[in-house]
Amino acid sequence: xxxxxxxxxxxxxxxxxxxxxxxxxxxxxxxxxxxxxxxxxxxxxxxxxxxxxxxxxxxxxxxxxxxxxxxxxxxxxxxxxxxxxxxxxxxxxxxxxxxxxxxxxxxxxxxxxxxxxxxxxxxxxxxxxxxxxxxxxxxxxxxxxxxxx
Numbered sequence: 001x002x003x004x005x006x007x008x009x010x011x012x013x014x015x016x017x018x019x020x021x022x023x024x025x026x027x028x029x030x031x032x033x034x035x036x037x038x039x040x041x042x043x044x045x046x047x048x049x050x051x052x053x054x055x056x057x058x059x060x061x062x063x064x065x066x067x068x069x070x071x072x073x074x075x076x077x078x079x080x081x082x083x084x085x086x087x088x089x090x091x092x093x094x095x096x097x098x099x100x101x102x103x104x105x106x107x108x109x110x111x112x113x114x115x116x117x118x119x120x121x122x123x124x125x126x127x128x129x130x131x132x133x134x135x136x137x138x139x140x141x142x143x144x145x146x147x148x149x
Contacts, residue, residue: 061137
C-alpha cells in the first residue's frame with residue numbers, strides 16, 4: 001500500500017512542481033517581453049514570440065515535474081499517473097477554449113497588467129491542445145533523466 005501512496009504523492013508533487021514552474025517562468029517571460037512583445041500590435045492576439053516562449057516554458061516545466069515525480073515515486077507507475085493527470089487536466093482545460101464563433105475585435109490598451117493579459121489573451125486554438133501533449137512528453141522525458149543520471 002505504501003508504494004501506491006508514494007506513486008500518488010509523486011504524481012501530485014510532479015504536477016504541483018510543473019504548475020509552479022509554469023507560473024514563475026511565465027511571469028518572468030511576461031516581464032521580459034511586456035505587453036508589446038507578448039501581443040500583436042493593438043490586439044489581444046498573442047505574438048509568435050509569446051507562442052514560442054510558452055511552448056518552451058511548458059516543456060521545461062513538464063521535464064522538471066517528470067523528474068521530481070520519478071524521484072519521489074516508488075516505480076514507473078507514478079510517472080504514468082502524472083502523465084494521465086496532465087492529459088486529463090489539459091484536455092479539460094482545452095475544452096472550454098473550443099471555437100464559439102467569431103471573436104469580437106477589441107483594441108488592446110497600451111498599459112496592460114499581467115492579470116488582465118492572462119484573462120484576455122487570445123491564443124491560437126491549437127495551443128490549448130498542444131499543452132497536454134507537451135506536458136505528457138516532457139514528464140516522460142524528465143522521468144528518463146532519473147534513470148540515466
